[in-house]
Amino acid sequence: xxxxxxxxxxxxxxxxxxxxxxxxxxxxxxxxxxxxxxxxxxxxxxxxxxxxxxxxxxxxxxxxxxxxxxxxxxxxxxxxxxxxxxxxxxxxxxxxxxxxxxxxxxxxxxxxxxxxxxxxxxxxxxxxxxxxxxxxxxxxxxxxxxxxxxxxxxxxxxxxxxxxxxxxxxxxxxxxxxxxxxxxxxxxxxxxxxxxxxxxxxxxxxxxxxxxxxxxxxxxxxxxxxxxxxxxxxxxxxxxxxxxxxxxxxxxxxxxxxxxxxxxxxxxxxxxxxxxxxxxxxxxxxxxxxxxxxxxxxxxxxxxxxxxxxxxxxxxxxxxxxxxxxxxxxxxxxxxxxxxxxxxxxxxxxxxxxxxx
Amino acid sequence: xxxxxxxxxxxxxxxxxxxxxxxxxxxxxxxxxxxxxxxxxxxxxxxxxxxxxxxxxxxxxxxxxxxxxxxxxxxxxxxxxxxxxxxxxxxxxxxxxxxxxxxxxxxxxxxxxxxxxxxxxxxxxxxxxxxxxxxxxxxxxxxxxxxxxxxxxxxxxxxxxxxxxxxxxxxxxxxxxxxxxxxxxxxxxxxxxxxxxxxxxxxxxxxxxxxxxxxxxxxxxxxxxxxxxxxxxxxxxxxxxxxxxxxxxxxxxxxxxxxxxxxxxxxxxxxxxxxxxxxxxxxxxxxxxxxxxxxxxxxxxxxxxxxxxxxxxxxxxxxxxxxxxxxxxxxxxxxxxxxxx
Numbered sequence: 001x002x003x004x005x006x007x008x009x010x011x012x013x014x015x016x017x018x019x020x021x022x023x024x025x026x027x028x029x030x031x032x033x034x035x036x037x038x039x040x041x042x043x044x045x046x047x048x049x050x051x052x053x054x055x056x057x058x059x060x061x062x063x064x065x066x067x068x069x070x071x072x073x074x075x076x077x078x079x080x081x082x083x084x085x086x087x088x089x090x091x092x093x094x095x096x097x098x099x100x101x102x103x104x105x106x107x108x109x110x111x112x113x114x115x116x117x118x119x120x121x122x123x124x125x126x127x128x129x130x131x132x133x134x135x136x137x138x139x140x141x142x143x144x145x146x147x148x149x150x151x152x153x154x155x156x157x158x159x160x161x162x163x164x165x166x167x168x169x170x171x172x173x174x175x176x177x178x179x180x181x182x183x184x185x186x187x188x189x190x191x192x193x194x195x196x197x198x199x200x201x202x203x204x205x206x207x208x209x210x211x212x213x214x215x216x217x218x219x220x221x222x223x224x225x226x227x228x229x230x231x232x233x234x235x236x237x238x239x240x241x242x243x244x245x246x247x248x249x250x251x252x253x254x255x256x257x258x259x260x261x262x263x264x265x266x267x268x269x270x271x272x273x274x275x276x277x278x279x280x281x282x283x284x285x286x287x288x289x290x291x292x293x294x295x296x297x298x299x300x301x302x303x304x305x306x307x308x309x310x311x312x313x314x315x316x317x318x319x320x321x322x323x324x325x326x327x328x329x330x331x332x333x334x335x336x337x338x339x340x341x342x343x344x345x346x347x348x349x350x351x352x353x354x355x356x357x
Numbered sequence: 358x359x360x361x362x363x364x365x366x367x368x369x370x371x372x373x374x375x376x377x378x379x380x381x382x383x384x385x386x387x388x389x390x391x392x393x394x395x396x397x398x399x400x401x402x403x404x405x406x407x408x409x410x411x412x413x414x415x416x417x418x419x420x421x422x423x424x425x426x427x428x429x430x431x432x433x434x435x436x437x438x439x440x441x442x443x444x445x446x447x448x449x450x451x452x453x454x455x456x457x458x459x460x461x462x463x464x465x466x467x468x469x470x471x472x473x474x475x476x477x478x479x480x481x482x483x484x485x486x487x488x489x490x491x492x493x494x495x496x497x498x499x500x501x502x503x504x505x506x507x508x509x510x511x512x513x514x515x516x517x518x519x520x521x522x523x524x525x526x527x528x529x530x531x532x533x534x535x536x537x538x539x540x541x542x543x544x545x546x547x548x549x550x551x552x553x554x555x556x557x558x559x560x561x562x563x564x565x566x567x568x569x570x571x572x573x574x575x576x577x578x579x580x581x582x583x584x585x586x587x588x589x590x591x592x593x594x595x596x597x598x599x600x601x602x603x604x605x606x607x608x609x610x611x612x613x614x615x616x617x618x619x620x621x622x623x624x625x626x627x628x629x630x631x632x633x634x635x636x637x638x639x640x641x642x643x644x645x646x647x648x649x650x651x652x653x654x655x656x657x658x659x660x661x662x663x664x665x666x667x668x669x670x671x672x673x674x675x676x677x678x679x680x681x682x683x684x685x686x687x688x689x690x691x692x693x694x695x696x697x698x
Contacts, residue, residue, distance in 0.1 A: 049549070049556060088553030089626060089682075093643055095554060106557060108643045180448035180689070181384050219449050220386050232383050250385050251695045272383035295382050295677070323382065 020056065020092075021063050023111040027094045028067030030107040031081055034098055041068040044080035044099070050087040057085055060094075125288075125303060125318035127336070131165070131348040137337050138184035139328055140348045141193070149348075150186040150195050152178065157191065175207045176200065181221040185328055222250070227261075232272035233327075237285040237306055244306060246287065248272045254289075256309055265309045268292065271299070273327040277334055277353055279305070279314075286314060286353055288334050290324040299324045301336055303353050318351060384677065388693035389454040392477040393469050397434040397460035409582075410502060410622040414667065418686045419457065425450040425689040435459055439688075451692035463586060476675050476693070480668040481586060482539040494671040498680040500540050500548040500664035503621040504591065508658035509613060515658075518577065518604065521570035522616070523660045524563045525602035526595055532663065535590045540665035546621065546635055546650055548664040550682070551628050554647045558654075558661070567602035576605035580614035591662075592618045626682040 018026075031041055043065045048057040064083050082097040092111040097104055131140055131149065139150040145160035153176045158165040176197050185196045195202040199218025200209050214224055222230035232248035245257040248270070255266045271290035279286040289311075291300045300317035301324060320338035325346070328335050333352035340347055396415035398407055401423070407413050419428075419437055425447070426439035439455040461469070461478075469475035480488055480495060489495055508519050528542045541549065544558030581592040592608075595618065599606045606616065625631045628646060629639030637653040640646050654661065667684040674694045679687050 047556075084556065086549070086553040086556065088628060088643070089551050091553075093553035095557065097557065106554075106644065106647060108554060108647065110643055178446065178448045180451065182448070219443065221383055222386075248383075290382070292382060295384075 018111065020060060020111060020113065023092075023094055023109055024060050024063045025067045027096055027107060027109045028064050030109070031068060031096045031098060032070065034105055034107065035079060038076045039079045040070075040076040041081050041098070042078040043068065043083055045082045047082070047084040047086075050085045050092055052085055052092065060085060064096075125301060125315045126352045126354055127318045127349045128352075129347060129349050132340075132345050134345055136182060136325070136339075137346045137348055138182060138197075138326055139186040140335055140337070141186045141188060148186060148188065148193055150184050152176065152182040152184070152197075155186065155193055155195055171205050173197065173200075173202045173207050174205055175209070176202065177219060179219060179221065183216055183221050183223075183326065185215060233274045235274055235276040235287055237276055237287065239306065239309075244309075246274070246306075248274065252292075254311075256306075267311060269311060270304075271324070273324055275327055275329055275334055277303075277329070279353065287311070288327065288336075288351060288353070290327060291317070293323070295323045296341065298322060298341065299338060301327065301334075301351060315353065318349075320347075320349075384451050384690075384692040385695060386449075386451050386692070387453050389456060390452050390477065390675070390688070390691060390693065391456045391458070391475045393458050393461040393466040393475045393479070395461060395463065395466070395479055399433045400431070410620045413622060414684050415457075415459070421685060426455060445689070447689070450689040452688065455688055470670055470672070473672070476672040477678065478670045480670045482665060482668060483535065483537050485539055485668045486537050488670055494673065494675070495668060496671060496678055496680050497539075497666045497668040498684045499550050499682040500543075500666050501623045501682060501684045502665045502667070503543070503546055503548075503623065503661050504588070504663045504665060505546075505619055505621055506595075506660040506662065507617045507619050508660075509615050509617075510658075514574070515615070517570050518574055519658060519660060521567045521574070521602060522595075522599055522604055524561075524567035524570070525604060526598045526662065527562055528560055528662060529562075531591055531594050535594065536663065536665070539668070540663050542662070543664045544661055545664075546637075546654060546659070546661055547628055547631055548623060551623065551626065551631060552643075552646065552650070554643060555664075557647065558651075564602055567604075571602050571604045574604055576607050577615035578609035578611060579606035579616045579618070580609045580611055581618035583610065585620075587665075588618055588620070623683055 035041060043061065046061045061083060068081065080099045082099065084095040086093040086095055092113060093108055094111055095106065095108040097106055130142065131137065136152055137149055138152065141148045147158040147165055149156045149158070154170045154172045156170045157168045159168050173195060177199060179198045183198065187194045193204065196215040198216040198220060199214060200207045201211060201213045216222070217224050217230050220230065222232060223234060224230060225234055228247065235246045237244050237246070242259045245261065247255050249255050253266045253268045254270045256264045258264045269292065271292045274287050274289035276285045276287055287304045288301050289304055293299055299320045299322065302313050302317040303315035304311040305314050322339040322341040324336055324338045326337040330350055333350060336349045336351050338347050394415055396409065396412040398412050398416045401416065401420050407416060425442055425445040427442050428437060429440045430436060430438035436459065437457040441450050441453050443449050463481055466475070466478040470478045485495060485497065506522065508515060532538060532542050542560050543555050544560045545552065545555035547555060549555035579592070579596065581588045583589065596606045621635065623631050624634040632639045632646065632650060635653060636657065637649045640649060667680060669680065671678050676692050676694055677690045679690070681687060
């Protein structure tokens with residue numbers, strides 16, 4: 001008994017959590033308490049004004065009707081009860097209206113539903129979750145039993161412990177500027193790292209503004225490349241032995257430039273994040289590109305080849321439960337970070353492009 | 358989690374997806390967003406708090422944006438120019454500047470929008486559907502304004518007349534025709550999305566009972582904001598409905614009129630706070646909230662009629678424009694797409 005109570009205290013909310021059936025029964029109990037001797041409640045109408053599915057609503061109605069039937073009750077004077085499943089800004093609201101002639105009494109009860117299952121993603125490009133957390137991640141570097149996570153203002157170091165990762169320390173990046181759509185990259189292993197943030201390069205905790213090594217434009221979300229205008233992404237592939245450059249530009253299109261940096265075409269079927277990776281089937285480079293979906297929508301990353309200066313998908317899309325916020329090179333493929341729209345958490349995945357035979 | 362999801366769902370349903378799906382997804386920095394509004398305010402000083410709900414929305418919106426933006430130009434009742442604060446706590450906003458042109462009539466706004474001089478305009482609810490059919494991108498909030506009748510006094514006859522007028526008004530006809538089915542018919546002060554129990558307040562028309570209650574009633578003076586293009590046609594229809602029940606409503610401009618048609622604002626997306634701002638006593642228990650709201654309607658001698666959203670028309674290059682549940686802007690997330698070649 002005591003163990004049970006302690007377990008309940010330990011599990012806290014879990015033991016206190018009410019099921020929908022229990023909430024409906026509580027409402028029925030309140031209705032029954034309002035009945036006079038010789039009165040019998042009868043469910044006259046049922047309305048579902050909430051986002052609850054039909055099956056759950058039907059079940060709730062059945063539970064409500066059953067709970068109103070008192071055991072061993074004799075036939076009595078029927079009293080109509082209207083049962084409504086509603087919701088307010090936060091919770092489901094179960095409402096009963098007891099009608100007697102022109103008189104109406106109201107009872108209601110809030111229902112806090114437990115979390116539903118997280119939306120699943122189906123990976124077609126090989127995708128492996130390596131880290132998820134509440135706060136934003138800009139890049140993740142894993143080397144052996146050490147992992148470093150670049151966040152907007154610090155680098156957090158983790159060490160592998162058994163099957164999980166244990167936080168070892170956080171290294172604040174002194175002077176890191178806050179940017180609204182933050183981007184950053186991390187190079188390094190062990191305790192040594194270089195973090196690239198908008199307008200800054202941080203060697204360890206020490207950050208310097210400006211300089212030739214800066215990769216991201218200060219106070220912006222664009223990349224800064226030698227002799228190129230600011231772009232969101234840049235990739236280089238080969239076209240008949242000569243370089244072909246791809247840039248995600250501010251007009252929302254992907255532009256292609258030949259070896260002499262002359263524009264040779266553009267298209268709008270990619271998102272703003274892409275990179276070149278080794279093609280798993282051994283024919284030059286492939287591009288992994290996010291989709292051009294909105295920032296409040298789910299996202300995908302798909303592998304492409306450039307054929308006759310047009311993007312041709314060579315893989316099924318890997319799906320993400322929210323927008324891809326970073327796509328960087330990683331050993332053996334790429335690292336994708338996405339923000340799950342349902343949970344708000346950031347999730348980091350490794351992506352590897354295998355040969356689909 | 359469920360709380361978050363339901364809240365997100367409730368709020369998301371009001372945030373019409375303003376971002377074009379074919380747009381590049383990463384936001385762009387730079388540019389000036391130009392907004393036309395009908396409201397006009399003198400200043401952000403607390404002493405200048407406007408009585409008009411639209412002016413109050415505008416004042417709150419500008420006050421809220423002073424944070425990620427800085428006010429660089431303030432011409433009272435005319436123009437406000439905000440400039441991005443480079444050291445804003447959550448990072449510099451995407452836009453460089455925001456120009457808010459105040460006191461613009463619906464006609465001015467429509468013309469400015471058509472000529473491409475303005476990126477965001479207020480849309481009268483009656484025009485919302487037509488604008489959408491014409492391919493204009495629109496954004497609407499959750500219902501955040503209540504149109505209600507407010508009675509000046511109480512006592513035997515006036516209470517009877519209030520009940521008669523409540524039963525005489527043909528709310529579905531007004532909602533379908535004059536409001537083009539925007540918003541909701543409601544007998545509550547707090548909208549259904551916020552309280553969850555608004556459906557409990559009666560809205561049915563009963564002309565026979567209204568006639569019975571109004572028998573041998575004296576005429577009543579009836580006032581509304583004659584400048585409001587929203588209120589005028591509704592007030593005129595109420596006069597007709599009242600006459601059908603034998604109630605004579607005489608147009609008045611007096612603030613002491615027997616009956617006034619008013620707009621009340623829902624000032625918070627927290628039901629308790631919203632009820633408190635309207636003068637009620639909030640409670641954590643929904644049943645007590647319902648009873649408090651019913652008591653407030655009674656004590657203030659109100660007859661809520663409709664819950665209405667605020668709507669905006671957006672130029673094609675405006676991205677991530679969202680209107681919060683109480684009609685609030687979120688300019689810090691808005692960005693402008695560069696013109697495509």
